[in-house]
Amino acid sequence: MTEKRKLPVPADSDWWRGAVIYQIYPRSFQDTNGDGIGDLLGIARRLPHVASLGVDAVWISPFFRSPMKDFGYDVSDYCDVDPMFGSLADFDTLVETAHLLGLKVMIDLVLSHTSDQHQWFQESRSSRDNDRANWFVWSDAKPDGTPPNNWLSIFGGSAWQWDTTRCQYYLHNFLTSQPDLNFHEPQVQEALLDIAQFWLDRGVDGFRLDTVNFYTHDSQLRDNPALAEDMRNPITAPAVNPYTWQEHLYDKTQPENLLFLAKLRKLMDRYNAAAVGEIGEDLRGMEVLGEYTGGTDHLQMSYAFELLSAKAPTASYVKDVMDQVASVASDGWACWAFSNHDVVRHVSRWGIGDAAARMYTTLMMCLRGSACIYQGEELALPEAELAFEDLQDPYGISFWPAFKGRDGCRTPMVWEPDEHHGGFTEGKPWLPVSHEHLRMTVSDQEKDPAAILHHYRRAISFRHSHKALGKGSMEDLSTDGTVLSFRRKVSGEELFCAFNISPDPAAIDAPPGKWQQVGVELGSTGTAPDGKFHLGPWQPALAVKV
Helix, strand or coil, rough: CCCCCCCCCCCCCCCCCCCCCECHHHCCCCCCCCCCCCCCCHHHHHHHHHHHHCEEEEEECCCCEEECCCCCCCCCEEEEEEECCCCCHHHHHHHHHHHHHHEEEEEEECECCCCCCCCCHHHHHCCCCCCCCEEECEECCCCCCCCCCCCCCCCCCCCCCEECCCCCCECCCCCCCCEEECCCCHHHHHHHHHHHHHHHHCCCCCCCCCCCCHHHCCCCCCCCCCCHHHHHHCCCCCCCCCHHHEECCCCCCCHHHHHHHHHHHHHHHHCCCEEEECCCCCCCHHHHHHHHHCCCCCCCEECCCCCCCCCCCCHHHHHHHHHHHHHHHHCCCCCECCCCCCCCCHHCCCCCCHHHHHHHHHHHCCCCCCEEEECHHHCCCCCCCCCHHHHCHHHHHHHHCCCCCCCHCCCCCCCCCCCCCCCCCCCCCCCCCCHHHHHHHHHHHHHHCCHHHHHHHHHHHHHHCHHHHHHHHEEEEECCCCEEEEEEECCCCCCCCCEEECCCCEEEEECCCCCCEEHHHHCCCECCCCCCEEECCEEEEEEEEC
């Protein structure tokens, strides 16, 4: 066990509310040793760029010891760094650098399952009566030898894998090499809380909790019911995966989950730490978000998938989403994102140009909730096109070509155009660097005052300069044709925000009262002599009440 370190506790225990979080995928951010894979010292080296955006925190995807069957989301040792990424000393350097730059550090904890190479699973599978026999989800076969129930894996096929040593099936919601931990076993919960404390003592400021609603399963192992075709909603899995054909009543999102989250919250509160959960729920996502983040007993915030939508959000769609939040999660807190390491980058997914990308960024910074930006999003990087032979993602390899996997959004970050691999590595990168991306590097955009990189900085700065956008309420949400409008209010400040989510001009009436135009640096328009806001294509109107 390494020596525990305590860093100063932030004065504001509510720092996460309205925060802007920058997601870093370590394999693809910056390589420092020439092996073609990003590492922790590479992250530390590039943190000044992240800090320059004005974000509040970084979320770092898994870097723990792992066989890398699912690129670190299969953990074999929760309390050590995989040598591929460096060492614990490198992690300490990263945390110290981040804190010196004013950035908080959130790490990705994968608690629902381990790798099958984890010592816990190796012991658990060795017999039916060892000390950790009950640490994973084991069950006898049905009399005909088939799995215990009809539960399916997100990565395809049955969620049960036969083990020839115990002559039982074990549960895996993802790869067969990712066995599910048994949260009905108290010792498992205590061990996971110890892991969280290990990292809190090392100075982390919080966690991103992978698949947080998958922790607990139905102890009776009841079959999931079938889901009518018109009810299927491919959020957790693509439409070509029969996982979407079930109503997942019993394999996840069980009420006992909240009991564990309450224990974790109690631990985090001692450190003023915060967690953002990833809720994989196709039918009740917003309701579960409300259950998991409402009050002060569970998660502070949760990842919301609604703006990771397949099609570009319209004014009416965004209104519907925010209305749903107000209806079923008014006491909770969402963390919005357009892109991440699991979905096609949003400028490609939505088929939008520069003006629309800027408007959506400004919109995100005005919505109630926290915000998450995925590395390269600030450059408006499109999805990288990869050949099948370049794929690394087992998900894409299994479902190709109907689903091409997640590698297209995970290609290396591009820093300089004059480097063979965009300044990411001096070796052969683990995924090829997109030639299209080499025309959109950080270095080039830094030199261009009109580049979208600077728009991200201005939008984030605008959010931080108006306290109503961080923690204020959202009121008078409405649509007028293609224009979405709302007010953000907090004691001492009220903002009016309107967005023309369209390539065509639009006009709306100004709200009653006296308003002063703000956000000119973001392309905001002001009121015209006729008392209306005349909005150009993809244009916002931002005003503060005076």
